[in-house]
Amino acid sequence: MTAAVSLRLPARPENVAVVRQALTGLGDAYDLDADLLGDVKTAVTEACNNVVLHAYEESEEGLMEIDADSDGIGARVLVRDFGGGIQPRSIAVEERTLGLGLPLIATLSKSFNIRGRSDLGLEVEMVFAPSDYDGFDPLHDERAPRADHPVDAPQAAEMLIQPGPLVAPVTSRVTAILAARADFPLDRLADAVLVSDAIAAHASEYISGRDVGVEISDDEGSLLFRIGPLDEGGAHGLLGEMEVPGLGQSLERLVDEVNVERGDSAVATETEGAEYLVMRIGKS
């Protein structure tokens, strides 16, 4: 079973906020209790801090993976790295986080589990639910870190999202924070979110039977969206969906560059040579 949302990000401090935005999108989509969602974001932030500060050597660009699920009452989140396992690297005093991270995870989650193998990194799995709710058991309890998984850090925020109502809130929130981080003016930030909403509304129709793969990277003051793997002809179909009804205009005009390319996906399997829609949105 795949998670409702899977994220792959470079293990950098600035990307922990991106994870929180994706979790907020998950909470919005499932109408999660605000206090529970707050606890999810705090505990997951601490698990991500552990990856960012401890998992990799300073010279190493590491990978941070997050899988998140919810059933509307509870949530389960798994944070995974592929670094040196449970032996943290030596870190500067000013970077230390007081060892408060683990107690926060323990207190705020209903249950948590830390698994590690020295050659495959560490997994922290957390389940969040009201104390009297038993309907959300961990699914990954027997799962080991995936040795066959690509572990190179991506350049982008790579997301794999279950088709349906989850795609829009997750994609638009991640788009907004990346655009804000790239110093987009408000009007262009709004344009980027409009485009991501249009993608989110229709992508499932052109990714038959699979989760929706969206990669968003901030590249020299631009946001680069890569959507796929799409069905054959899906890129042009998706572009056609960006027409604004009654106006005879397309949201494509907000985009600086559009390409259809073929390639592989880091996040989806069995996709060799599949079609991708690539769009670049600049600051001005």
Add this chain to the structure above:
Amino acid sequence: MQENRIEVERTETDGVVVLSVQGEHDVYTAPSITEQVDALIGERVPFVIDLTPATFVDSSVLRVLLEARRRADEEGVGFAVALGQDDSGAVRRVLEVTGLIPVLPVHPARDAAVQAATSGHGSE
């Protein structure tokens, strides 16, 4: 989306400086708060870290608060923390869960924190 920033405001009360921590702050932005704290302690200026407008802080920010308290005590510089009274706030929740509210010079409003910082020690 609320902007995440730290505003430095000089008050009329004995030159107390308020670091207004707005939005979400974590391992990425905590070093910026440390930088401001270091500068104020270096100048021996009494100061308040105002978390009232903060919507999220992680353990990196808690570390900054504890370190600020320790250094302010050592140097005899006035220091206090302002924390909103909203019981459901995520920031209050983190401070409560970690047991830091009795440990830090926390005050329920910015004005009370500013007054406390002028005394040379922010503890109530």
